[in-house]
Structure formats: C-alpha cells, structure tokens
Amino acid sequence: MNRFAELLDRLAYEPSRNNKLRLLVDYFRTQPDPDRGYALAAMTGALTFAHAKPALIRTLISDRTDPVLFAMSYDYVGDLSETVALLWPAPQPPERPAGSNQPLAPTLSGIVEQLHETSKSALPLQLALWLDALDETGRWALLKLITGGLRIGVSARLAKTAVAAMGGLDPNDVEEVWHGLKPPYLDLFAWVEGREPRPVTDDPAPFRTSMLAHALDEADFATLDPAEFSAEWKWDGIRVQAVTGFDAAGASVQRLYSRTGEDMSQSFPDLLEALGAAGLGDVAIDGELLVVREGLVQSFGVLQQRLNRKSVTAKLINEYPLHIRAYDLLSENGEDLRPLPFMERRARLEALLGRLASPRLDLSPLVSFDTWEALAEARRDPSSAGAGADAQAIEGVMLKRLQSIYAPGRPKGPWWKWKRDPFNVDAVLMYAQRGHGKRSSFYSDFTFGVWREGPAGDELAPVGKAYFGFTDEELGQLDKWVRNNTINRFGPVREVNHGLVLEIAFDGLNRSTRHKSGVAMRFPRISRIRWDKPAKDADRLETLERLLRE
C-alpha cells in the first residue's frame, strides 16, 4: 500500500502529463502482481466499494479525537479524508507475546481483496486496523481509494497509456483488449512485458475507443473547404456506442457503452431488448442516446430524469422512451470499418438502417450546405433547416471530413464541433462555498440568483451554481470579495451581501421541481464579473421564464 500511496501522492502534485506518465511507468515496472493490477483498476475506475462512505470515516475519527480539535483541524484542512489521515492517533504499542509477528503494513491487493469480503458491520473495525498500520500518506491514499475520490489528475486513458508504454505499444492496443480483462490484469501485464501473447478477448460485443471532435473556432473557417466536409446536428443527449454480437453459444448479446467505454447496459434494459429485437447482427454503432416521445426528440433535461436511477421501473421506461440516433458504423459482421473514409462508413450505416425498421434506432440526418455562411444559418436556426420541432434537442452542428477514418481519441482536424452560442443572464452572487483540492482555500463555488417579486418587495431566487469560467486571477478577486462581504456562515458556505453581479453563460434551461425558482440551467459558467453593475439592475426571473417558453 505504501508504494501505491507514494505514487498517488506524487501524481497529485505533478502537473505535467509526461511526467505523470513516467511516474506511472516506473510504478508498473517496479511493482509486483497483483498489486500493480489493482492500482491500475483503482485509476481506471474499475474498483468500487459499496460500504465505505464518508459518514463511516467521520464516525471512526470522532470516536478517537476531541470534537473541538477535530472541528478546528477539519476547518483548517478542508478535506475529510486528509484531515482524518493526519489526525488519526498513533496506536498504542501492541502487547504481544514474545516471538509473535509484528503487524505488517497492508498491501494494496490485500486491502482490495479483503474489502470485497468484509461485511458492512465488520468494515469499521477492519478499516481502523489498516489506518493504525499505515502512515499519513498511506492513510490518505486508503481513504481516497475506498471513498472513490482519488482526484489525482490521472484519467483511465493515461493509466492505460502507461501500461502500453511498458511494452512499446500504442494505447489503443490496450483499449482494444481492455473490455475483456478484469483486475488485477495479470494477462495484460504478461502481454505488455512480452511474456505471453495478446490476451484473447472472448467478449462478443467489445467497446471501440470513441473518436471525439475539437471545438471549432470561427477563425478556423478560413482554412477549411466546405466541399471536404459533411455536417450533421449535434444532438444534446449522451454519446454512446451500441454493440451487438453473438456469444460462443450463438446467443445474441447487446451492450451499451459510454464514450469513455463504461458499460451502461444495466441502466437501459428496455433499449438493449429493442436492439436485440432489431436483428442488427454483429455491429458496433456510434450514436446519441436520446428520449423520443411520439416522434419528438426531448431536451437533455428530460433525458436526465431517466439517468442515474438506482432502479429502472416500468413507469420510468414508459415515460422516458429511449432512442439511439446513429452517427457512425464502426464494425459490421466481423469487418472493422474504422479504416474506411467517413463517406463509405456513412453509406454502410444508411444501408444497414434501411434494412431494419426499428422504432428505437434511426439515422442522424445530414445537414446540407454549400458555404460556411449557409451552415452558420442552419446552426442559428435548426428548426428551419430541417430539424423542425427537434431543434430544442440540438446543441450545434458537427463537421466531419468526408475522407476521415475513424481514429480513436481526439485527433485534431478530421472532426469539429460547432456549438450553439450560449445564453447569458446577469445574476447576483448569493452564496459561495470553498472548493476542493487545489481550490480548498478558495471560495470557488458560487450560487447566484435573479430578482423576483416577493411578499416584501423584490427578493433573489437562486437559479444555479457555477464553479468555473473565471481565470485564476479572477478567482483570487472573487475569493477576496466573498471574504470581505460575508454576512453569514454555514460550515464551508458563506452567504454574502447582494452586491456583486455575475454574467452567467449557459447552454440551456429546463423546468425543475428541485430548484425553488422552478428553472435549472444547463452547463452554467461565469462569463464575466460585472464589478460595474449595480445588483438591482441584474436580470429578473421573468426573463428566464420567457426563455423557457420560447
């Protein structure tokens, strides 16, 4: 565990991707199986521990420390796992019969394996024993590991890239076999170290690394020729990969992956069933997950009601009928189509969907245009450019080079996304909360509101929360303003004078029963700090309601 903790500790402070990669490669090269495999699993999100919750950790520490000193310490450090790791009292030297073994620091694999076997009721004691045996860094890493908040700035992709680098492989080589593998990945390490052949993935419906687009800067148009591109709507749903195939016994298998390769099949049994019934054969389709009611594509806000539910009820399935709008075809009956140009893949996709008549699967239509001006007009007004009432679920246009192969990752040049311009509103800062990690000493999460008529004159209705959009320098200014204008404190949250106007940019608006104001913003961020604007001149709730009606 200690070596893993040191790695996490070092990674957390290292800003450079290349240097992170070197730290990872060094770790994987020098650490034994199965420890390194569990470390890889931790960094790729393949480990979850159901019973380890922050409340449990809080109970453990409050049983062992003076509440006043704990409160002072937590307030100072600002992060629960870190506070507990630092505050954990050193155990009394154990009274052991002579000759018995000293307790050893637990290994990462020991911890992971034990955690999966430990019942909820036995967890507190087990956790306390480990915390006793580890040093500060080890305790911190353990608590981060089990509560699922590593936050060390290492993506699953980077961790896999490091594994690939051990054997001089391309990271996509690892991605291709990844879904057939399980922690602690003994076969993967054996392969990259040249001790064994490539692991055979017997997965009948594997994930293929998604191809992503860069955001288009309007200045880029000067260098781009419209004749070389195809355009289609950028649907505001969730990018998915639907894969169907047949297992060894010949039974049909369907899977739905997120764009990062997370298997989301379990959340969407109805859609999986529809894919199975569609008779697709052995294919991998890249598309967008949407809710479509009576032929009308619903906004992201509606789709969101269907996501992240613990149980998928019949009611939920009926009220939120799911749909896949297909963008691309990556493989068909064992043939890898990714090396083909986009236009050929598109033709194959059209042919495939033309043979089927699935109510849950259709083609994302192309947007015709001759000039960039024409495309700009379609982007501004999708409903007049063929999208009709579905325009509410469109967040811009996608440009794909007709000759582009399907290249995993985010290559620059072949694909561009050109999002719709954001909406803006002037809102008043109401509350600020201290951030996490790098921002733990800054008030960096801002709740803002707009005016509405209340029983005693105008009052602010909170409409959203934003924690980015500003520069580091502006963050410093905001933090200072919050500290100087605090009127109330609730733990890490400060209520402030209603004196600062923030220009908020957002991508959409939904009705919400959860928010007091009745509206919820999509992707709100601070676009400008209006030091100059008096708070009373900020926008009113009616403005947002009008936007909602439109």
Add this chain to the structure above:
Amino acid sequence: MLVAMAASDVLTLTPAGLYCRAGDFHIDPLRAVERALITHGHSDHARAGHGAVLATAQTLGIMALRYGENFAGATQAIPYGERVTLGEVVVSLHPAGHVLGSAQILIEAQGYRVVVSGDYKRARDPTCAPFEPIRCDAFITEATFGLPVFRHPEARQEVEKLIASCRLFPDRAHLVGAYSLGKAQRVMALLRAAGWDRPIWIHGAMEKITGFYEENGVPLGQMRKVAAADRAKLAGEIVICPPSATQDIWARKFPDPVVAFASGWMRIRARARQGGVQLPLVISDHADWDELRATVEETGCCELWVTHGAEDALVHWAAQRGLQARPLNLIGYGDDDESVAEAQS
C-alpha cells in the same frame, strides 16, 4: 508575607512585544527598544536598531551578517547556561534546537521561573544544539504548528523522497525551496547523512549564512554556487534556494525543474498545491503538535502563554489539563521562516 506570583508579574505585553519590567528588557521586540534579548537570528525575531542586544554568540554573528556589524548600540554574547543578572532578575539562555544559536530564555524572579521558548523543535538536527527542557512555573511557547494535524514525519524519510526523485528524473533539476537560515543547512546536512555525495548547488541568497554554519563547525560537504553556473546544465542536481526563487523567472532556466519545498506547511496538500510545489518535503524547524504537548508537560508549568501560531487548539488542550492558558496573538512573528507567503510570492 508570601504572595503567589504569576507570569504577568514578570512579563507584560507591550506594543513592542514581551517586556520584563523588573529587568527592563524586551524579548524579540518587534520594534527598536533600549535593551533586547534575542532568541534566534530569523528576521521576524531579530531586528536591527536596538540599543543593546543580549544573545548567543552565534545569533549575534548571524545578525551582524544580515544587518552589518553596527546592527545595535552594544552587544553581549552569553554562552548557553550562564546566568546574568539584569535589574532584579537573573536570565540565562538554553538551547532551543530551532537553528544555529537559537535559545530559550529563562527568567528567574525571586525564585519564580518563566521560560520563553522562542521558536523550537525537538527533532534531531545535526546543525544546532538540541533543545533542553527546563522546569518552570510559566512557559511561554510558540505554536506555529499547534494543530493535531501537524505531526512531522522523520526528516530522513523526506530527504529520501528527494533522492529517489533525482534518480527517477535524472534529466530534471531539483529545486528545493528552503529558508536560507537554518532550513537550508539542515537539508544539506540531511542529504549528506542520506549518502548524497554530489556537490550541492546553492542560490546566492544563502551563500553567506551557509559559510557561517561551516565556520561554526557544521560540515556540509562540497557546495557550488548557482550564480557561477549554466543553469541549463544542472539536470540531476539538487539546488537549494529561497522558496520564493522557485516561482521566480530565475527558476525557468533549469531543465524541467522539479519544485520541492521543505517546510512543515507541506503537510497540508492544498498549501503545497497553491505554492506550485511538486515535491513537498515535510521538514520543519518548529515543534509539531506532539512535541508541543510533550514539551509543555516536561516543563511542569502551571501557566501557559501561547505567543503565535495556531494558539486556540493548544490553549484548548492545556485548559483541559488544568493549566492556566492564554493566547497572546502576537502579530509579527511567523512572517518569515516557513511562511507560506514566501511559497506563493
């Protein structure tokens, strides 16, 4: 008739800092005074311009190095343990283990004993005399790291992290931010003890003080001056510099520098990240929470004043143990050594 004495009969708080009326002197005064007793050479404790200064010979030497020979009207060096009568009290200096020459001040007034700790630590440090606990009635302590989250690891372990990083990244220079008086030399000594036998590169700001340590019998091995070198060629080397220099344009010429910072504050991750530190080394010249408590207990005091740092937690702990404890909230100390402001500037 015997009247029980209290710390406030011996020391009072004035705008210039702690003052002993019976002996007519200030301790570590924040502004120029007639007569000052100085615990150690850090600039927040040792200022120039006093009428007369009484301190250890090393502290006086450090002050002369920093402020010039005429930093005070008159100076008097006293060795550790020697008792000197000042007015109605007797004072003596005792090792504080903080930096070279650092001292605690014992004041004896009609048998009543007050100890002013200055800054101190209990961890072993080959560059200065170790702290000596002194029995007293009232103990005036610092509390820079007076929260239970501050428990310094062994400094040896931290230096090993640095050496391991040099091995892993031989193509990068390792810049170690360390306060130029005390911390820098301690890091050098720790590196030598850990077997680092390459020359250690030092920033111009610490050349004089490092030379002073060596003249005072602290061997630090082979030093090289960065000023005279091509910084781009210092890959794989360890460079010790003031913490602010690591964020300076000066640091950019080194090959892909790893920024390390040796300070007790590095225990807190957010602090290290705000300072742009990639390799935090938790090495402190101040007592940690456990050392503060152990020291208070060893003195056997019944009255505790906490001068600066995280006063509240230590006062809370002391009050629970039945001590009379109060925070002094002295402003002006702790601005210099190990300060985070330096890491951020």
